[in-house]
Amino acid sequence: MIAGTGGVDGWARTQLSNLYGVFVLSMKMFGGRDAAKILALAATAVPSLGPCTVAATYLAAGGALERQPSDRPPDAELDRIVSQIDEHGSGVALPGGTWRWAFPLREQAGLAGCLVVAADSEPTVDVMFLLKVLCQQTSAALANAALHRRGDDYVQELRRSNDERAEVNARLTDTVDVLRHQQRVHDVLTREGARGDGEPGIAQALHELTGLSVAIEDKFGNLRAWAGPGLPDPYPKPPARRREDLLARAARRTSPLREKDRLISLVKPHHEVLGVVSLVEPAKTAGDQDVFTLEYGTTVLALELAHQRTLAEVELRLHRELVDDLIAGTDNASAYARADALGHDLRGTHQVLVAQWDGAQADSDLSDAVARAVVALGWKALCSRRSGVVVVLVAGDPDCEALFRSVANDLGVETGVVAVGGACDTPETLPRSYREAVRMLRIRQASGTPNGMASFEQLGLYRILDAGESRAEVTAFVRQWLGGLIDYDEARAADMVRTLSQFLECGGSYDRTATALMIHRSTLRYRLSRMREITGFDLGDVETRLNVHVATRAWQVLQGRSLEGR
Amino acid sequence: MTGAVFDGVPLDMHSHLCVFHHGPAERDELLMPFLADGLHRGEACQYFAMAGDRDDAERKLGGPHPRLQVNGAESRYRCDDGMDSDAFMAELDEWSGEQGTPCRVAGDMRWAGSALSRPGQLDALFRHEVNASRWVTTRPVYALCFYDLDLFDGDVIVPMVHAHPQIWMTGVLLDNPYHQQPLP
Structure with missing residues (x-):
């Protein structure tokens, strides 16, 4: 103990100064978070306050007081004193004259620990006062530390919560970015679809959205539109079998197919392939957003082509109906x-x-x-x-x-x-x-x-012969002049009437007739000879020749009428 | 011209402060402006630093200065493995008497505390501080003793409060009218 200068003034100065020291010490204790360190700091001050030492320190843990440090050997006597502690403390004078006292350290929630002080004899009231003040300050510091720990725990929980929220916010930000991109894709392609620029417009829009070159082909591989750099010249067209294999593989997928340096999506409304849209990406850098853009562009193009096809079909149907009605x-x-x-x-x-x-x-x-x-x-x-x-x-x-x-x-x-x-x-x-x-x-x-x-x-003459009103007379006329040959052809599956018709059409030229009928000249002579035998006609007679020629033309017309409605 | 100022608070001549701080950074934040101000005013300054901190302290004060002494006290003021307070105070007294100007003296008290584990050293330190309180009244001196709360516990804090007429802690300068009066 630091002694005073003696006398009443010296005692008071020492007491007050020590009390001041306890308060300064408590300021340090209040800055601490660790209960064990606070308790140890308080223990170091005890010898400064009087002829005392610290026998032991205890901290509450799990509803019981635990001696500090925890690896200290058990002391049954100390434990007994501590177990009897009340709000004023507990103590005993041991047979050897040693005095021990357990000072309780209380906080709002109950007993936080205790400080066991030992001395050769029971301390004076003044020293006891300083020790109690020290213990009160220690209790307050322990309560403050507990409060801070709870605050720290809360801060930790808050930080963890903030971290989780930040993670959620990051995911939300990513989602918003994706949605923004998708909204832009939607806006650009919808506007392009509304503009009606067709495949070139959609190819250009896809190129602007992805930064990649875009090819739109028909189902055979013919290029319909290209946007971006690197257009091959000439544009390669794959063999039909390989093209069919590619379309089949792409059709089996629900997402675009990567084929060599291209990402391929089928334009396939109602299960009918109308074309192929490809992103050309030699570096294979296309990401999810590019895939979405390609799929969306393909959908817009499918709608566009399906719409065009529907319009064409409606227009064609209306045209047909009008033509049908007009000719009816x-x-x-x-x-x-x-x-x-x-x-x-x-x-x-x-x-x-x-x-x-x-x-x-x-x-x-x-x-x-x-x-x-x-x-x-x-x-x-x-x-x-x-x-x-x-x-x-x-x-x-x-x-x-x-x-x-x-x-x-x-x-x-x-x-x-x-x-x-x-x-x-x-x-x-x-x-x-x-x-x-x-x-x-x-x-x-x-x-x-x-x-x-x-x-x-x-x-010419056919227009008269084909007049519907005189059909019966024409038929009779034909029978009159060609009936024998017609019957001969029907009976023998011959070709006399046609041979005669061709002969007359060729102006009686044997060579041209044989060539037109693709028969030998002698065959033609034979047929003409048989005709004379069957009909008895003399084709050298002008009148006969004219009537027979007209009859053959009428026969052609009648043959043609018989084919109507085939 | 006003007198010395410490952490924004004017000090009276013959002040003897016990400064409780946390760590070297806070010490330098308080000490360096105080010494630099003294040098700026042409006052003599002497700082008793730990040996390893001397160069750093001098650098922070702008390098060597004719009015500045940065000493390593822990080896010079030991006697028989203990503190030779009388020699310490005699040298300080001689130095301050030679300056002819107000003097600012500061000490990083780790040099004293490193030997406190030995019996009797705490009482020696207490007596030294009480002697210092008496000495500052005899010279135009401002004396600051820096005690690191991260190093010293209750066994040092309580008696050092008792020994100093003024205490600085957590930004507040408190008078201690009940400090130990020097023995006549």
């Missing part, structure tokens, strides 16, 4: 109004064309070829399809030979006929033009040259 017969006012609605001016001269092809795989092949030819020729026309023939209603005086050539080139075969009906000035007369075209078609198909363009206007 309708009034002028209605015809003009409906044609106007479809953007076709029916006023002025029109003609009806019919086309039929033997080599076409399907009716749609022929109708598509005719439609393409009409567009290529720049005709103002309406198209339809009925009973195996394609019907075209065309304005003006078109070059039908050019149409035949175009369709033949498209289909790859010339085994067809384009027949043209007579010109009409009003819609009401179009049924007549149609009938004429059909008759012309049948006549041409039954003729010796069954392929090519045939115009009713150029029919």
Whole structure:
């Protein structure tokens, strides 16, 4: 103990100064967080306050007081004193004269610990006062430390919560970024779809959104649109089998297929592949957002193409219905109004064309070829399809030979006929033009040259022979002059009538007739000899020759009529 | 011209402060402006630092200065493995008497505390501080004793409070009217 200067003043100065020291010490204790260190610090001050030492320190743990440090050996006497501690403390004077006292350290929640002080004899009241003040300050510091620990725990929990929130916020930020990107993709592609720039516009939009070059191909691999750098020249077209294999593999996936340096997505509305959209990425850098952009672009393109197809189908159906009604017969006012609605001016001269092809795989092949030819020729026309023939209603005086050539080139075969009906000035007369075209078609198909363009206007004698009103007389006329040969052909499966017809058409030339019929000249001579025996005709007689020639042409017309509605 | 200021608080001549601080950083924050101000005023300054801190302290004060002494006290003021307070105070007295100006003296008391584990050293330190309180009244001196709370416990804190007429702690300068009066 630090002694005072003696006397009442010295005692008071020492006591107050020590008390001041305890307060200063408590300031240090209040800065601590560790209960054991606070208790140890208090213990170091005890010898400064009087002739005392610290016998032991205890801290509450799990509802009991535990001696500090915990590795100290047990002391039954100390433990007994501590176990009897009350709010004032507990103590005992040991037989050897040693004095011990356990000072309780209390906080709001209860006993926080205790400080056991030992001395050779019981301390004075003044020293006890200082020790109690020290213990009170220690108790307050322990309570403060507990409070701080709870605060620290709360801060830790708050920090953990903040970390979790930051993590959630980071995920939300990522999600917002993704959504923003998707919104931009949606905006750009929707705007592009609304603008109606078709495949080039969508390819350009995809290129701007991804920064990658974009290729749009049809299902065969033909390039329809390209955006971005690096367009191959010439553009490679894969073999059909490899292309089909690629489409099959892509169709089995629910996400784009990576194929070499491309990310491929099928334009496939309603299970029908209309095309392929590819992101060209040699470095394979496309991420999730690029994949989303590609898929969205593919969807927009699919909608666009499906819409275009629907419009085309509706337009085609309306065209067909109008053509069907016009060739079936309708009034002028209605015809003009409906044609106007479809953007076709029916006023002025029109003609009806019919086309039929033997080599076409399907009716749609022929109708598509005719439609393409009409567009290529720049005709103002309406198209339809009925009973195996394609019907075209065309304005003006078109070059039908050019149409035949175009369709033949498209289909790859010339085994067809384009027949043209007579010109009409009003819609009401179009049924007549149609009938004429059909008759012309049948006549041409039954003729010796069954392929090519045939115009009713150029029919000449056939137009008289084909007049429906005199059919019975024409039939009788044919029977009169050719009945013997017709019966001969039917009985013996011969070809006398056609041979005779070709001979007359060739102006009596043996060579040209034999060539046209692809028979030997002697065969022709034999047939002509047999004809004279069967009919008794002398083809050298002008009158006879004219009647027989007319009869053969009428026979062709009748043959053609019999084919109608095939 | 006003007198010395410590941490923003004016000090009276002959002040003897016990400064309780936490760690070297807070010590330097308090001490360096105090000494630098003294040098700026042309006052003599002497700082008793731990040997390892001398160069650093001098550097922080702008390098060598004719009015500045930074000494390593822990080896110079030991006597028989204990503190030779009389020699310490005699040298200080001689030094301050030669300056002819107010003097600022500061000490990092770790040099004294390193020997406190030996019996009787705490009482020696107490007597030294009481002697210092008496000495400052005889010279135009401001004396600051820096005690690191991170190093010293209650056995030092309580008697050092008792020995000093003024205590600085946590930003507050307190007078201690009940400090131990020097023996006549």
